[in-house]
Amino acid sequence: MATTVALDAMSGDLGPREAVLAAVSSLQEHPELSLILVGDTPILRQHLSDCPPYDRSRLSIAHAADVINMDDKPSVALRSKRASSMRIALEQVSLGAAQACISCGNTGALMALGRFLLKTFPGIDRPAIITRLPTESGFTYMLDLGANVDCTGDHLYQFAAMGAAMVEALHQLPSPRIRLLNVGSEEMKGNEQVRLAARLIKHNEALNYQGFIEGSELFSGVCELIVCDGFVGNIALKTSEGVGRMLQHNLQQIATSSWYTRLASLLLKPYIEKLLHSGDPDRYNGASLLGLQGIVIKSHGQSDSKRIQQAIRQAMAEAKNNVPTLLNEHLEQLLI
Amino acid sequence: MATTVALDAMSGDLGPREAVLAAVSSLQEHPELSLILVGDTPILRQHLSDCPPYDRSRLSIAHAADVINMDDKPSVALRSKRASSMRIALEQVSLGAAQACISCGNTGALMALGRFLLKTFPGIDRPAIITRLPTESGFTYMLDLGANVDCTGDHLYQFAAMGAAMVEALHQLPSPRIRLLNVGSEEMKGNEQVRLAARLIKHNEALNYQGFIEGSELFSGVCELIVCDGFVGNIALKTSEGVGRMLQHNLQQIATSSWYTRLASLLLKPYIEKLLHSGDPDRYNGASLLGLQGIVIKSHGQSDSKRIQQAIRQAMAEAKNNVPTLLNEHLEQLLI
Numbered sequence: 001m002a003t004t005v006a007l008d009a010m011s012g013d014l015g016p017r018e019a020v021l022a023a024v025s026s027l028q029e030h031p032e033l034s035l036i037l038v039g040d041t042p043i044l045r046q047h048l049s050d051c052p053p054y055d056r057s058r059l060s061i062a063h064a065a066d067v068i069n070m071d072d073k074p075s076v077a078l079r080s081k082r083a084s085s086m087r088i089a090l091e092q093v094s095l096g097a098a099q100a101c102i103s104c105g106n107t108g109a110l111m112a113l114g115r116f117l118l119k120t121f122p123g124i125d126r127p128a129i130i131t132r133l134p135t136e137s138g139f140t141y142m143l144d145l146g147a148n149v150d151c152t153g154d155h156l157y158q159f160a161a162m163g164a165a166m167v168e169a170l171h172q173l174p175s176p177r178i179r180l181l182n183v184g185s186e187e188m189k190g191n192e193q194v195r196l197a198a199r200l201i202k203h204n205e206a207l208n209y210q211g212f213i214e215g216s217e218l219f220s221g222v223c224e225l226i227v228c229d230g231f232v233g234n235i236a237l238k239t240s241e242g243v244g245r246m247l248q249h250n251l252q253q254i255a256t257s258s259w260y261t262r263l264a265s266l267l268l269k270p271y272i273e274k275l276l277h278s279g280d281p282d283r284y285n286g287a288s289l290l291g292l293q294g295i296v297i298k299s300h301g302q303s304d305s306k307r308i309q310q311a312i313r314q315a316m317a318e319a320k321n322n323v324p325t326l327l328n329e330h331l332e333q334l335l336i
Numbered sequence: 337m338a339t340t341v342a343l344d345a346m347s348g349d350l351g352p353r354e355a356v357l358a359a360v361s362s363l364q365e366h367p368e369l370s371l372i373l374v375g376d377t378p379i380l381r382q383h384l385s386d387c388p389p390y391d392r393s394r395l396s397i398a399h400a401a402d403v404i405n406m407d408d409k410p411s412v413a414l415r416s417k418r419a420s421s422m423r424i425a426l427e428q429v430s431l432g433a434a435q436a437c438i439s440c441g442n443t444g445a446l447m448a449l450g451r452f453l454l455k456t457f458p459g460i461d462r463p464a465i466i467t468r469l470p471t472e473s474g475f476t477y478m479l480d481l482g483a484n485v486d487c488t489g490d491h492l493y494q495f496a497a498m499g500a501a502m503v504e505a506l507h508q509l510p511s512p513r514i515r516l517l518n519v520g521s522e523e524m525k526g527n528e529q530v531r532l533a534a535r536l537i538k539h540n541e542a543l544n545y546q547g548f549i550e551g552s553e554l555f556s557g558v559c560e561l562i563v564c565d566g567f568v569g570n571i572a573l574k575t576s577e578g579v580g581r582m583l584q585h586n587l588q589q590i591a592t593s594s595w596y597t598r599l600a601s602l603l604l605k606p607y608i609e610k611l612l613h614s615g616d617p618d619r620y621n622g623a624s625l626l627g628l629q630g631i632v633i634k635s636h637g638q639s640d641s642k643r644i645q646q647a648i649r650q651a652m653a654e655a656k657n658n659v660p661t662l663l664n665e666h667l668e669q670l671l672i
Binding site: 191 | 471472517553555556568573574
């Protein structure tokens with residue numbers, strides 16, 4: 001299926017070169033892909049001229065004179081920077097020129113512009129960031145990962161409904177098991193928001209609610225969807241990255257402590273690297289801003305070309321599976 | 337220095353035997369320690385009779401007819417179960433019979449009874465759970481880890497002051513570096529509570545505030561104190577346990593995948609086990625309920641005798657360093 005993706009090439013921390021490299025590699029990888037690179041035309045042309053040959057009929061440039069910075073407030077993104085690459089990338093989707101867009105930029109701005117240009121689905125107040133995490137037995141999805149730092153019980157309930165709809169649409173997995181992240185497993189545990197959300201989700205028979213989940217069980221594979229507010233989700237996800245980093249540091253110290261450990265480490269090196277990265281959510285780069293009437297992928301701010309390529313794959317998977325249409329249908333049933 | 341510790345022997349998930357074993361081993365380990373075992377006298381005597389010989393002059397039993405269950409509400413602990421082992425252990429401290437007490441029981445109940453019997457320090461609204469975490473370069477302390485699921489900016493500010501005072505008192509480390517856990521490092525990031533707390537801590541010149549910290553930096557060793565609300569802290573800590581558990585699971589799969597990896601894994605086994613446990617906060621079992629006018633150690637609900645022994649060490653270290661007195665002095669200066 002021919003798919004067009006708009007890529008905000010200017011908002012990442014590592015500069016437009018990474019986006020251009022990812023674009024050219026992705027065109028080779030996917031013969032059915034067309035790309036709209038959004039950004040400063042002369043700069044993008046310059047980087048493209050350094051690339052190996054590619055199919056020019058499948059790549060176009062949409063000029064954007066401005067860039068949203070990481071510390072720009074959402075209000076600036078909405079009101080002052082009308083020609084930003086992020087906004088123009090989103091407009092490609094709202095105008096129907098692309099089926100999906102990707103940005104490595106400021107999450108708050110992407111959320112505000114996304115809501116303004118694409119609107120949320122009926123029944124959904126706020127979009128949430130969702131990504132796939134590795135578990136002992138496969139994978140689980142988790143949302144929100146940082147779009148909403150304050151959530152009511154009702155918001156968490158909406159996240160559960162739209163997360164479940166996405167897992168169903170993307171994996172043809174009916175009734176994914178849903179759990180709410182909390183500080184304990186007993187019903188009385190947690191704050192008011194979480195307890196209210198538990199009641200709401202439980203009450204909806206179309207949702208397969210399995211109770212609370214604690215941080216220690218996040219990667220155990222007991223469910224396909226974990227729901228939490230964006231503050232907690234962001235910190236839980238980044239903490240897991242932090243643990244991986246510390247283990248890597250300590251492993252290096254062990255490996256250099258004697259000839260004996262150096263040898264054994266050398267033998268096991270590829271396995272251990274794979275092991276340490278198995279807990280790294282970054283290999284699933286490309287979180288979705290879920291709840292908008294269009295596909296918006298939030299790529300990591302520090303994304304290099306490999307990570308952006310991964311985000312493009314995610315955008316294509318969602319477009320191919322028609323996630324927004326299915327989401328809308330599911331949500332209509334789930335949130336009657 | 338002679339120290340008496342009261343040990344609630346009944347509230348742990350694994351039963352009183354673990355507490356009794358820990359008591360007898362600890363008496364051997366610390367010649368200056370006396371213990372008051374709190375619980376059902378016949379049961380405790382029975383378990384003691386199965387133990388190797390110990391110095392009976394340093395162990396006494398305080399009878400408690402009741403036990404607080406893990407799902408008892410704090411109100412039940414306060415009003416109905418007046419003869420609970422947890423309450424009587426705390427009373428040993430409030431009456432001056434012990435310098436510290438330890439419980440593996442229900443956190444909410446311990447918090448409510450602790451506030452009622454021992455009172456918080458002037459200027460402190462709520463106690464918080466603090467523990468020591470390993471980092472790449474040493475250790476850091478983190479609070480709150482689950483005593484308070486809803487916190488205002490003012491509470492977080494009080495946690496910063498009392499956490500700093502504890503690190504100073506316990507490690508003779510003046511002006512520990514303080515960071516607030518948040519979803520980003522820029523000033524505009526986070527929820528209202530965190531931003532208010534940042535202003536309050538920054539404004540107090542006696543506190544060495546270093547800004548926000550993200551989850552990915554928790555174990556990097558950039559500060560000696562991390563402040564957060566109990567909901568987020570609990571989930572961050574347990575998530576780090578969960579990552580360790582998943583890596584261990586994956587490692588076992590690698591180790592059994594071929595003769596080659598089996599051999600190399602065997603060679604590296606002790607190192608890798610040490611490595612995986614280096615990220616495990618449990619080896620620092622014995623979190624303190626900080627802010628009360630007395631030493632209260634919260635041991636893990638699933639504590640075995642080794643973990644309870646570790647909690648006893650923590651209680652003794654705090655008693656030896658006179659943490660409550662120093663905390664009171666520091667807080668008077670910090671919270672003028």
